[in-house]
Structures are given as structure tokens and as C-alpha cells.
Amino acid sequence: MPELPEVETVRAGLAAKLVGARVIKIDIADPRSLKRHLLGPRHFVDELIGQTFEAVVRRGKFLWLPFSDSRAMVGHLGMSGQLLLRTPNYPEDRQTRVVIHAETAQGELVEVRFVDQRIFGSLAIEDLVETVDNQPGGFSPEAPASNLIPVVVAHISRDLLDPDFDPKTVASKMSKRASGIKRVLLDQKLLSGIGNIYADESLWLAKLHYDQPANTIRVSKLLELIEIAKQVLERAVLQGGTSFDEQYKNVNGDSGYFSQSLNAYGQAGKACPRCGGQIERKAWANRGSHFCPRCQRLKT
DNA sequence: AGAAAATCCTGCCGGC
DNA sequence: TGCCGGCAGGATTTTC
Numbered sequence: 507m508p509e510l511p512e513v514e515t516v517r518a519g520l521a522a523k524l525v526g527a528r529v530i531k532i533d534i535a536d537p538r539s540l541k542r543h544l545l546g547p548r549h550f551v552d553e554l555i556g557q558t559f560e561a562v563v564r565r566g567k568f569l570w571l572p573f574s575d576s577r578a579m580v581g582h583l584g585m586s587g588q589l590l591l592r593t594p595n596y597p598e599d600r601q602t603r604v605v606i607h608a609e610t611a612q613g614e615l616v617e618v619r620f621v622d623q624r625i626f627g628s629l630a631i632e633d634l635v636e637t638v639d640n641q642p643g644g645f646s647p648e649a650p651a652s653n654l655i656p657v658v659v660a661h662i663s664r665d666l667l668d669p670d671f672d673p674k675t676v677a678s679k680m681s682k683r684a685s686g687i688k689r690v691l692l693d694q695k696l697l698s699g700i701g702n703i704y705a706d707e708s709l710w711l712a713k714l715h716y717d718q719p720a721n722t723i724r725v726s727k728l729l730e731l732i733e734i735a736k737q738v739l740e741r742a743v744l745q746g747g748t749s750f751d752e753q754y755k756n757v758n759g760d761s762g763y764f765s766q767s768l769n770a771y772g773q774a775g776k777a778c779p780r781c782g783g784q785i786e787r788k789a790w791a792n793r794g795s796h797f798c799p800r801c802q803r804l805k806t
Numbered sequence: 807a808g809a810a811a812a813t814c815c816t817g818c819c820g821g822c
Numbered sequence: 823t824g825c826c827g828g829c830a831g832g833a834t835t836t837t838c
Contacts (some may be wrong), residue, residue: 508831538815567832585832586816601816624815626832685809694833701831747831751818754831771831791810793830812836819829 510699511742519757526611539603561649566698587627632656665699688716710770
């Protein structure tokens with residue numbers, strides 16, 4: 507799925523119900539969704555039953571729900587994961603892999619349904635460690651800021667919407683990479699939150715070709731690209747993310763509306779809204795890159 | 807160490 | 823109608 511705007515939409519939806527919620531029961535329909543919990547599904551269940559979630563935190567595309575100072579349930583949606591909040595009698599959702607039954611702080615019974623067609627996503631329980639800079643581990647406005655972060659997320663860089671994200675340092679690192687700029691934008695160890703949609707959209711706005719080597723782009727231009735990408739993510743969060751099929755929905759099963767704002771992604775064959783050229787889709791790194799060959803030229 | 811490719815999966819869609 | 827290739831919002835591991 508799901509890039510930062512979609513994951514943030516899910517995070518906010520979960521936080522509204524799950525802060526202070528206690529886990530009652532867990533159903534595992536497909537243990538492959540717990541493959542990142544190395545001690546096995548049984549251990550996952552035993553550890554989580556009876557625990558109370560203290561917050562719902564996000565960094566980049568990772569989510570976690572701390573339930574003590576030392577542990578959290580970590581979720582990643584992969585390409586097709588969803589976390590749906592349902593009432594217990596709500597009809598079954600297709601491809602439901604794990605269901606966490608909980609009682610909210612208000613005494614309501616809810617089900618958190620982890621739905622995932624391709625099973626690239628996962629849930630796991632992870633230890634929390636302190637951030638290296640002692641700043642907050644991630645975004646969680648409903649709960650007191652904490653400098654803790656799950657070990658499996660610690661190597662992911664701060665995302666573009668993080669107040670402690672440092673554009674200058676990141677632009678400088680980018681300018682030393684020989685890879686194409688799109689590959690660099692997607693490197694979550696450099697900056698997190700951007701995926702295929704928002705990479706293509708940001709590059710279109712910046713008039714950069716996806717294969718332009720990052721080390722051939724001026725640092726000032728890289729800073730501009732970072733700022734553009736940040737604005738794209740912010741606007742997409744306001745629209746509830748991008749939905750164009752059944753694979754991304756918010757916690758209520760509703761679509762986001764940023765797809766109406768797309769200029770390049772998924773627009774192959776259509777006119778470039780800027781220059782009137784024809785948007786192309788090119789096979790790229792096992793997926794696709796969408797761009798305008800007329801106003802996003804590879805510079806030598 | 808950095809870069810690129812391979813891998814983990816299921817389902818839908820269009821073309822023949 | 824049915825089969826097959828192509829395609830899908832990602833991260834990690836492997837290989838060079």
C-alpha cells in the first residue's frame with residue numbers, strides 16, 4: 507500500500523479508538539502474517555493478551571502500538587495490508603489474516619482486522635530502544651512523546667513530516683549517490699515515507715527524470731525536491747491518501763481522495779497537465795515509473 | 807560499501 | 823469460457 511499518507515491516515519484512525527484499549531482475544535487465520543514475530547504465533551498471542559495499548563506511533567510507513575516501556579506491537583502494511591476497525595458483528599472482510607479483539611477505554615468492544623492480500627505486510631511484537639538523538643521515535647500526537655522506537659524500525663530514517671527531519675543533511679547525502687534519483691528517494695534509510703506513487707509525483711513536480719543520477723543534481727535542487735515531496739505528502743494526508751482499488755482503505759474501509767490530484771502516477775497515455783506531452787509508464791525496478799518525457803528529461 | 811536484482815505472495819485484468 | 827502474462831502503494835536479502 508501504503509506510503510506515508512495512507513499509513514498516517516490509518517494511524518490516526520487507530521489512535522482514536524485504540525489508545526487505552528485492552529487486548530482480549532486474538533484470532534490467527536494465517537500465521538504468515540506473523541512471520542516477523544520470530545518466536546511464533548503462539549508466543550505473539552500469549553504476550554499480547556491482557557495488554558493495554560498506550561499510543562499509535564508512526565515513522566515513515568511503519569506503525570507501532572507500545573504497550574509498555576519496553577515493548578510494542580509493530581505493524582507494516584507492505585503492498586496490500588490494511589488495518590480495519592470493526593464492530594464484532596460486522597461482516598467478515600476478505601483476506602483477513604489476524605483479528606485482535608479489544609475493549610476500548612470507553613468499554614466498547616472492537617476488532618482490529620489485519621487484512622492483507624499479498625502477505626508482504628506483518629505484525630510482530632518488538633522490543634523498544636532509545637533513539638540515538640534522544641528525540642521522539644515517531645509521530646503520535648495523542649500520546650506523550652517518547653524517545654523509544656522498535657528495534658526493527660530504528661534503522662529507518664526520520665520521515666519528511668518529522669519535526670526532527672534534517673533536509674540539509676539528507677540532501678548532502680543524496681548528492682553523493684550515483685543511483686538514479688528515484689531509487690534514492692525510495693531509500694528508507696536516507697529519508698522515509700515515500701513510495702512509488704509519491705516518488706513519481708514529486709519528480710514530476712520537480713521536473714526531474716527518475717534515472718537522473720543523484721550526484722549530478724545540485725544540492726539546492728535536491729533541497730527543492732525534498733521540499734516538494736514534503737508538500738505532496740502533506741496534501742495527500744489531508745485527502746486521506748490515495749486509493750485506486752480495494753488494496754488501500756482507511757480503518758473504516760473508506761477510500762482516500764488524493765488520486766484526483768495525481769499528475770503522473772497511473773496517468774500513462776494522458777496529457778501532461780503542465781506541457782501537454784504524453785505521460786509514459788516505463789518498466790523500472792520490477793515496477794513502473796510514470797513521467798512526462800517532454801518536461802522530465804534526462805540531463806547529461 | 808554501494809548498487810542492482812531477486813524474493814516473499816495473491817488476485818485482478820486484458821488479450822488471445 | 824479459460825488460460826497466461828503482466829501488473830500491483832514494499833522491505834529485505836542476496837549477489838555482484
